[in-house]
Amino acid sequence: MAVHELAGTKVRKEDYIDLQAIAAAYANTHPDVSDPHQQVRFGTSGHRGQAGNGSFTADHVAAIAQAVCNFRKQFGAEGPLFVGEDTHYLSKLAYETVLGVLAANGVTAYVDSENDFVPTPSVSRAILRYNDCRSEKLADGLIITPSHNPPEHGGIKYNPITGGPAESDITKAIEAEANRLLAGHNAEVKSMSYEDAKNSQWVVPYDYKGLYVAELESIIDMDAIRGANLRIMVNALGGSGMNYWHKISEQYHIPIDFVNDTYDPQFTFMNYDHDGKVRMDCSSAYVMSAVTQSKDKYDLILANDPDYDRFGIVSGAQGMISANAYLTVASHYLMTHRNFAGRGIAKTVVTTDMLARSAAMLGIPCYEVPVGFKYFGSLYTEGKIAFSGEESAGGSFVAKDGSVWTTDKDGMIMCLLAAEIKAVTGKSPIDYYNDLCEKLGRPYTMRSDAPATLEEKDQISSLTESDVTEKTLCGSEIKAVLSKSPYGDFAIGGVKIATDDGWVAARPSGTEDLYKLYAESFVSQEQAAALLEEGKALISKALAK
Structure with missing residues (x-):
């Protein structure tokens, strides 16, 4: 893969995004639904696009939100809808549009009680927490994020009552309904102003952060991490979970140094990725190059993308561990240090075969599915797997008691697990991986x-x-x-x-x-x-x- 001359260097001022231009395009551009590029199109994780080219505008977001309101009862959801958002500038604008549509439709929207951002895994966790032991009035969620995509991008995805990404039959229905609404110039979309919506009975505060952080003890050995006195840095990448990391440090008395932990919708602190684009990919060595200069000072440097469903891990002075290598380490550690008897692991077809080799060595099944975390959901709920991972630095696993934690990717627990592995085994993630390669071969x-x-x-x-x-x-x-x-x-x-x-x-x-x-x-x-x-x-x- 060719590497751009700017890769790994700090973004230049001339490449900062123009927030005013984006806001104007978002509000005033009306998509031409006869153009496939301007239609609602759900990929592996929701609809994504840019306001500047007419592929992600207020019209798109309102139509998608209305489509969800129209169909969510068919999808099994008649309770509240949990709303998350990351730190892209378009996410802020889309959040206001979504609340206006939900409130106008009489759908109760649970929003962060501290007016903070809400990461993808926290929404998944909230849906599962709410729906646990309920058989009616179940909750679902909307998460406003284009993941690690460049700063000018926007995105929105729907998580049904299962807590994870919607399966294809659901996304196709939302996509078709949203495009039907757009074709009618959104005449059937119900909406109210953001100010009216947030002051209405339909917008309810919810303690996403407090509940998520309090429950971490059920899935991670926080005592081991605290007792190991590890030197940890978190590169928050200006993302939606930056204050989660601060709360984790405070609540569990784990010293952490922080960088890039303030809201900057232009992402001016970023380094260019391999292709010269500004992309908040925490698993990219080029994106992480600014902090890896400090790698000798730390046992671990941990990072997440804007919606905190991906992980990036620097293994101290040894440097960055690849996503595939870390998934191998994480799965092997969990299956040998937790009581997950009777369960296997799962991976996507383009994730390293080291996972399959490790599973075979341990005598457990390895389920191979297409790309998309939605394919792991039923494997978790049916009790077939304890861990799942995909090569694009996404993973999750079950709680210590075997209960489902999230059915979406969770970059925070994947990072915390690296600290647990170091604390419990004394090995860095790279040392652990090298030991496995001695047994399984090196890919x-x-x-x-x-x-x-x-x-x-x-x-x-x-x-x-x-x-x-x-x-x-x-x-x-x-x-x-x-x-x-x-x-x-x-x-x-x-x-x-x-x-x-x-x-x-x-x-x-x-x-x-x-x-x-x-x-x-x-x-x-x-x-x-x-x-x-x-x-x-x-x-x-x-x-x-």
Whole structure:
């Protein structure tokens, strides 16, 4: 993957986003629903876009919120709706739109009691907490976030009564209804001003932060962390959970140094990512390069993206551990240090096969599903898994007693687990991973992103086994070509080609105008690069048919 000359350097003033221009575009741009680029489109996690190009405006958000109001009873929700938001500027604007629609529809919206931001995992936790032991008047949620996407982006996603990302039948219904409303110029959308909404009976304060932090003892060994006297820094990345980290430090008496823990919707403190874009990806070494300069001073540097569903971990002086490597460490530690007998783990098809190898060594099942955390939800609620992870630095796991913690990604518990692992085993995450590689082999992973139009993304999503006719890959016999997941037989939205010693997969991004190519080799970094190149040629050939 080519690295931009600005990668890892501080964002220049000329690249700061224009907040006034974004606000004007959000309020005054009316989408052309005959243009697919301006329609509501739910990817792997909600609708995302930009006000400047007419793909994320007040009209979009109002239509989506109204669609949820119209259908939530069919989805099983007749109780309150929990509302979360991250620190993107468009999230602030969309939050006001959402509350205006919910209140006008007589839907009780639970908002943060301290007027703070609310991370994705805190909303998931709130839904599950509220619905526990209830059989009627169940709650659901809306989370306003484009995840780690650049500062000018906006996003909104719906979490139904299960607490996790909505499954495809729900998102398709919301998408279709929202586009129908947009086509009618939102004439059927009920709304009131934000000022009227927040002062109405329908907007209710809720202690998201206090409840979430208090419950952490049920899932993390906070006593072990406190007793280990670890040197920890948190790079809050100006995100929605920055005050959660402060409360964690105060409530559990764990000393933490903080950086980037103030609200800055322009994200002026950021470093450019690998491609020269400003992207709040806490798992990127380029994004984290400003704080890794201090790595020798700390046992761990922990970070999360704006909605706090992803993790980034610097293993002290050893540097940053990759998401795939840490998922391997976390899953192995949990399955050997908790009483999770009878349960397995789960991963997506493009997450490292080290998880499968580790599971086989432990004699537990490993469920492989398509990309998207929504595919893990039922595995948790049915008691089949104790841990799940995806290569884009997302993971979650069950509480110590085996109860479900969240059905969405939780970057905070993944970071706290790194501290527990260091406290309990004395090993850094990288040392722990190296020990596992001695037993399981060392994988070499690579990923390449390429621009893709909506039409090209649809083409890649439609690839099947019959589109790949080659018999070998990098000189090794192709053992499997998958367009369906090994567990559940779900369409993976792309194709995965596997040999005995490696694999390559292609799928469109659900969050950006890209397609992603992944490769993993258990032979060498050179073979991983070759897998990537040959895989790219195979995909290009298949698309040309």
